[in-house]
Amino acid sequence: MIEDITLVTGGTGLVGRAVQEVIEAAPPQGQKWVFVGSKDADLTNYESTKALFERVRPTQVLHLAAFVGGLFANMEYKVQFWRKNILMQDNIMVLCHEHGVKKLVSCLSTCVFPDKTTYPIDETMIHNGPPHPSNEGYAYAKRLVDVQNRMYNSQYGCNYTSVIPTNIFGKHDNFNLKDSHVIPGLIHKCYLAQKAGEPFTIMGTGKPLRQFIYSLDLAKLMVWALREYNEPDPIILSVGPEDEVAIGDVARSIARAMDFQGEVRFDATKADGQFKKTASNAKLRRYLPGFKFTDIDDAIGETVAWFKANYASART
Numbered sequence: 001m002i003e004d005i006t007l008v009t010g011g012t013g014l015v016g017r018a019v020q021e022v023i024e025a026a027p028p029q030g031q032k033w034v035f036v037g038s039k040d041a042d043l044t045n046y047e048s049t050k051a052l053f054e055r056v057r058p059t060q061v062l063h064l065a066a067f068v069g070g071l072f073a074n075m076e077y078k079v080q081f082w083r084k085n086i087l088m089q090d091n092i093m094v095l096c097h098e099h100g101v102k103k104l105v106s107c108l109s110t111c112v113f114p115d116k117t118t119y120p121i122d123e124t125m126i127h128n129g130p131p132h133p134s135n136e137g138y139a140y141a142k143r144l145v146d147v148q149n150r151m152y153n154s155q156y157g158c159n160y161t162s163v164i165p166t167n168i169f170g171k172h173d174n175f176n177l178k179d180s181h182v183i184p185g186l187i188h189k190c191y192l193a194q195k196a197g198e199p200f201t202i203m204g205t206g207k208p209l210r211q212f213i214y215s216l217d218l219a220k221l222m223v224w225a226l227r228e229y230n231e232p233d234p235i236i237l238s239v240g241p242e243d244e245v246a247i248g249d250v251a252r253s254i255a256r257a258m259d260f261q262g263e264v265r266f267d268a269t270k271a272d273g274q275f276k277k278t279a280s281n282a283k284l285r286r287y288l289p290g291f292k293f294t295d296i297d298d299a300i301g302e303t304v305a306w307f308k309a310n311y312a313s314a315r316t
Contacts, residue, residue: 112143204271257297
């Protein structure tokens with residue numbers, strides 16, 4: 001007998017596919033998981049979202065869907081990034097309340113944090129100053145998830161919360177060279193360099209530091225948050241500051257996984273960007289002190305193997 005139905009929005013993306021893989025590896029008894037994408041409902045439209053809720057009748061919701069894009073899209077279309085995300089999350093929360101959903105977990109991003117801050121950043125610092133102006137539409141919209149969660153909890157006692165992952169990578173990522181994040185972009189670049197017999201060139205010095213989380217690790221933590229984490233305040237899901245890695249080390253790990261035999265070159269004439277964005281995972285460790293993150297070289301190896309095997313259908 002099905003007792004719980006979990007609706008996963010954004011279920012066809014990087015994180016949604018990872019959650020699906022985790023659930024299929026150990027199917028929970030008495031639970032049904034429904035993964036939906038943009039073809040199943042327009043979450044910016046109340047009636048479309050309402051129809052989805054009436055079809056699925058969820059008891060829990062993992063809200064991963066968002067209107068996202070690269071740096072230049074964020075700079076050019078701030079109103080659209082603000083408005084579409086606001087509409088999505090408001091429709092989700094209104095319908096979760098109307099349908100008596102027992103638990104809602106929404107996914108934020110580290111871009112919600114202030115542009116000017118101290119490190120390591122933690123969950124208490126989200127509203128301490130404006131985000132970087134380049135993505136303020138998206139960042140301010142996502143900040144309001146935190147505000148809405150607390151308001152619904154205060155007024156209605158709703159169990160709504162949010163998680164904040166750091167840099168995510170893994171199978172089913174966006175490997176497009178123009179608007180992908182750093183690891184999938186470097187994987188695709190290394191693949192093309194190997195095919196062409198050319199040097200694998202990385203923009204910048206390779207010295208900036210980042211905290212990366214493998215999508216399958218994040219999926220496990222999101223399932224845990226859905227089941228066990230009951231604070232309305234957000235929680236950062238990340239490896240610790242001690243596990244920050246340099247972009248150059250990531251590039252060399254990708255080259256090894258690709259069995260790339262050519263030259264790995266760093267173009268120091270190109271800007272490095274922000275040197276680090278260190279986030280604290282102390283709150284997560286208080287809850288899950290024994291959680292084991294996948295070794296980054298192993299995770300990169302699995303991602304490279306998937307990309308090579310699925311190049312024809314991967315998002316490139």
